[in-house]
Amino acid sequence: MPNNEKLNEFCAEMAAVNVETVWFEYDGEGDSANYYMARCVRRRTATEIAEQECLRRDRIAKTAGWERPVQPVEQIYLDSNSGIDKLTKLNPKITAKLLEEIWEIIFESLPGSWEVDSGSFGEVTVDVAARTANVTHNERVTDVHTHEFPL
Numbered sequence: 001m002p003n004n005e006k007l008n009e010f011c012a013e014m015a016a017v018n019v020e021t022v023w024f025e026y027d028g029e030g031d032s033a034n035y036y037m038a039r040c041v042r043r044r045t046a047t048e049i050a051e052q053e054c055l056r057r058d059r060i061a062k063t064a065g066w067e068r069p070v071q072p073v074e075q076i077y078l079d080s081n082s083g084i085d086k087l088t089k090l091n092p093k094i095t096a097k098l099l100e101e102i103w104e105i106i107f108e109s110l111p112g113s114w115e116v117d118s119g120s121f122g123e124v125t126v127d128v129a130a131r132t133a134n135v136t137h138n139e140r141v142t143d144v145h146t147h148e149f150p151l
Contacts, residue, residue: 028119
């Protein structure tokens with residue numbers, strides 16, 4: 001991704017809330033520049049785990065049911081308002097606008113015509129600690145095989 005300054009800013013803000021990895025999935029099928037999903041993995045703090053565990057125990061006591069133990073990491077979907085809001089509460093600098101800016105950098109970095117005809121699709125993986133982004137880009141290609149033979 002050519003805009004290292006913006007990527008560094010994004011990674012710094014995500015690192016501040018213990019986000020380890022962010023994935024952006026895109027698809028250009030049907031002459032459109034669509035993104036499917038953005039999600040991240042965030043490591044919970046010890047305090048958060050303890051608070052969530054207390055809430056879990058209260059729910060179990062009220063319902064006499066069973067729930068999975070609180071996990072040390074959580075996956076957050078960033079294409080929903082609730083996902084962005086959750087991170088914004090932890091760090092006000094993480095906003096929908098910041099995510100849009102990263103999407104723009106991704107789209108500008110993709111090979112030309114990725115959104116034409118059948119389009120291309122792929123995933124961008126951002127390693128927050130390393131402040132790097134890697135693209136796995138897949139092109140849909142119509143292949144023609146010609147065979148000549150006598151009748």
